[in-house]
Amino acid sequence: MRKIFPFIGAILITVSLIALLDWHHPFGSPLPRLGMLFSPAHGFWAQAEPAASVFKDKQWKVPRLIKTVQVRMDDRLVPHIYAPSTVEAVFVQGYITASLRFWQMDLATRAAGGELSELLGEQTLEYDRIQRRKGMQWAAENFMAAINSNPEEKFLLEWYTAGINAYIDQLSPRDYPLEYKLLNAAPRRWEPIRSALMIKRMAETLASRNLDIQSTNARHLLGNDLFADLFPEYNPKQSPIIPEEVAWAFTPLTPAPPADIQAIGQHWKQKLLPVPPPFLGSNNWAVSGSKTASGRPILCNDPHLELSLPSIWFEIQIHTPELNAYGVSIPGLPGILIGFNEDIAWGETNVGHDVLDWYAVKWLDKEKTRYLLDDEPRAVEQKIEKIRVAGRRSPVLDTVKYTVWGPIVYDEPASPYYDLAMRWLAHDKQEKRPFYEISSFLNLMRAKNYEEYSNALTGYDVPAQNFVFASREGDIAIKVNGKFPVRAPQQGRFVQDGSSSANGWQQFIPREQVPQVKNPSRGFVSSANQHSTSPDYPYYYIGEFDDYRGRILNRLLDSMNQITVQDMMKLQCNAYSIVGEEATPLILSLVQAGDLNAQEKEMYQLLKTWDFKYVKEAKAPVVAKAVLDTAFHLTFDELIDQPDGASMAVPELWRFIALLQDTPKHPIFDRPSTDQVEDAAAILRMAFKKVAGVWYEPLFRKGDDWGTINGAYINHLLRLPAFSRPHLYVDGFANALNATRGNSGPSWRMVVQLGTPVEAYGVYPGGQSGNPGSPFYESMVDQWATGQYNRLQFLQSPNQPLKGQSCTWTFHSL
Amino acid sequence: MQRVIIVIAAILLAFLLQWWLPWWSVALVGFLVGVFGATNTKNALLLGFLSIFLCWTIQAGWITMQNEGVLASRMGILLGGAPGLWLPFIGGMIGGLVGALGAWSGWLFRKWAF
Secondary structure (H helix, E strand, C coil): CCCCHHHHHHHHHHHHHHHHHCCCCHHHCCCCCHHHHHCCCCCHHHHCCCHHHCCCCEEEEECCCCCCEEEEECCCCCEEEECCCHHHHHHHHHHHHHHHHHHHHHHHHHHHHCCCHHHHHHHHHHHHHHHHHCCHHHHHHHHHHHHCCCHHHHHHHHHHHHHHHHHHHCCCHHHCCHHHHHHCCCCCCCCHHHHHHHHHHHHHHHHCCCCHHHHHHHHHHHCHHHHHHHCCCCCCCCCCCCCCCCCCCCCCCCCCCCCCCCCCCCCCCCCCCCCCCCCCCCEEEEECHHHECCCCCEEEEECEEECEECCCCEEEEEEECCEEEEEEECCCCCCCCEEEECCEEEEEEECCECCEEEEEEEECCCCCCEEEECCEEEECEEEEEEECCCCCCCCEEEEEEECCCCEEEECCCCCCCEEEEEEEHHHCCCCCCCCCHHHHHHHHHHCCCHHHHHHHHHHCCCCCEEEEEEECCCCEEEEEECCCECECCCCCCCCEECCCHHHCCCCECCHHHCCEEECCCCCEEEECCCCCCCCCCCCECCECCCCCHHHHHHHHHHHCCCECHHHHHHHHCCCECHHHHHHHHHHHHHCCHHHCCHHHHHHHHHHHCCCCECCCCCCHHHHHHHHHHHHHHHHCHHHHCCCCCCCCCCCCHHHHHHHHHHCCCCHHHCCCCCCCCCCHHHHHHHHHHHHHHHHHHHHHHCCCCHHHHHCEEEEECCCCHHHCEEEECCCCCCCCCCCCECCEEECCEEEEECCCCCEEEEECCCCCCCCCCCCCCCCCHHHHHCCCCEECCCCCCCCCCCCCCCEEEEEEEC | CHHHHHHHHHHHHHHHHCCCCCCCHHHHHHHHHHHHHCCCHHHHHHHHHHHHHHHHHHHHHHHHHHCCCHHHHHHHHHCCCCCHHHHHHHHHHHHHHHHHHHHHHHHHHHHHHC
């Protein structure tokens, strides 16, 4: 009698094991599909790129191309695209960028539009909901309407999209980027609106910060006079982007006065939206030939952003019959954002102007469907957002109400009378004009002189950037370029009354009236996220500006002559700060050495001998920063420590240092919780003793220093430590030109000397490949951390030899 | 000698099939080993395990050598701190286990059917 049951039993056990090993998150555990992952042909091993065959020539047959496109990959895997037309170049840019960075493009645009949960499940649902409520999809749709009205940009995005999809379409599951395998997901095809979401992601990162609620609360708490005293709008020591010599030779528009700035003077307990941290730290400058050793202008740019792996930038050269440009692109957008061609170079830093205002909406009914505007009832428009969530059958629906101002982001049952509507420049439908942001960058790539650079910028609105420029002809220039509302004084600093349309933006600054300068007498132009102008600029503006980097940058550039590209590299990596220079003597004079114990004296001595450089081996900056931070908290404790958790604006660092110096008896130094009356000296002594107690051991016994404390790190986009670079031992300080700290820092360092040929250098903290299994995943990180640069290989002809290893990728038409 | 030939044939078959079939095709290879190569339960399990263990470990070892261990060390950290060098063997164990159970099923099939 042959028994079938043992056989059936064995089959069941085998199938069960296979099912278990093929199960993503079995029984709710975090385990991936282990069987699939470890299978050499299916799993992660398929993404382990053989180091030796990276530089093998490759051939592809792709749709859409009319002629063959040759791409030469250099020793750092930078593609040099030679295409017979610009659209074909952009097609290949899409294909190559996707093949090296698709995961990042997908994740970044999903994060922008609130579509992460489709990949990541419940954990990101709340994040997605906020993105939808902020109107990110709406903003992207409005952007697409503008793009589609200009044939060039429409075609560029279509060809870029087609290039990305040509890559996606030939993928089999075993080729999926590693992260998809870990998440048990599949890449989806690209659409032009994803590029629009990428632009809106930039706007979100760079132009959505505002202090309306925090300032309203602080003014409510402090009263008008003390608020005005602690929150002045302009630092008299500031060194603005546009030098004082520039006269404003135009008739400005007059702002219509708003109804009442004070109208909404209440205490807002709303939890703030998660806003991107201030990635202040970007620098750019151009020095004219009169200040350089070669007699040629030099342009430099180091935009500071969140440091991530894969890096935000992707290096590329694009050569077509009409242009030849080199620089960095953003995966997800066609063209080059920061770079140079044979005639000009350009770069950007962020403009801190506030272009996001909050309006309190007066509801007329309990259901919050009608609101008051100019004494008339208005109905809200409702937009239903569908959020797909991995693991759920049907999408989560969320209704977002739109007023004339914009979406009601805060829709809280707890506040029956008011909710807050968001008025954000990046939402706006753009007015009809010859071209928009995508063509702006294409036109910069084509530009040959100042006029063409200047014209290229007219298409660009948001996020506003300080566009620096230098040309082979010898011109240098900078333009605070973008769309800015015309504001009445104080308008937009606080939450405004949304029941009066007079409180809205009525006009925008005409483009020819934005702050700008060409060939100033000082021989250089520069920006470091500081105020655009001195207060005599005819338009009022608010925002967040840096107060220290602009000053040190202009001071150093002023003093430099016979400048070489090496000098410029050193300047980008300079970690000296005026914060240390101004605050340390104050600390030393107010904290008298007399009543310090032995350990405290050692720390005092550290500060006394410090050169104000925030370099990794130094210990003094740890003490200086800790004392300043502690004293800041002790001084403004009544603002910072809110029992109900409401958000309060705190004074700017420069104002605090000025208070210590100029008005040491200011009542703000007194701590309400003690019986004595404290002054600046008492606060600093208290802070110093506290810091000495905390930091003596780590600094003098453990051997910690600035590099170990300030230390930078670069996170993988999913924050997987295995794919990240933690603990980089580097120089830097938020208020130094090298503003590296935590996970923020120079995301691309570029130095370009305009001559024949162009001599350019660059480096970014990452690598060209986004694949953790590639030798090029983080190949430039160590170089970046030690201030090294690569000579950029800007090819003049298709057959020009490349140094080091290289290969050719050929794209044939089908 | 015969067993060596069976294992080598199974390795080659598993290597070929993986390009068309899902990862668990190794269970089918194990099954065939059980049907045609096994003489008892123990030796079915052993041959099935060995075939797939070797197939996966050799491949992964070759890949990680070519890759200079770049990905293996990262995946090792991701999977709880295993040294990168272990990964080919961990994978081999997983594949081998599936292969062994496949072979066991095959052996019991043979006992029932023939």
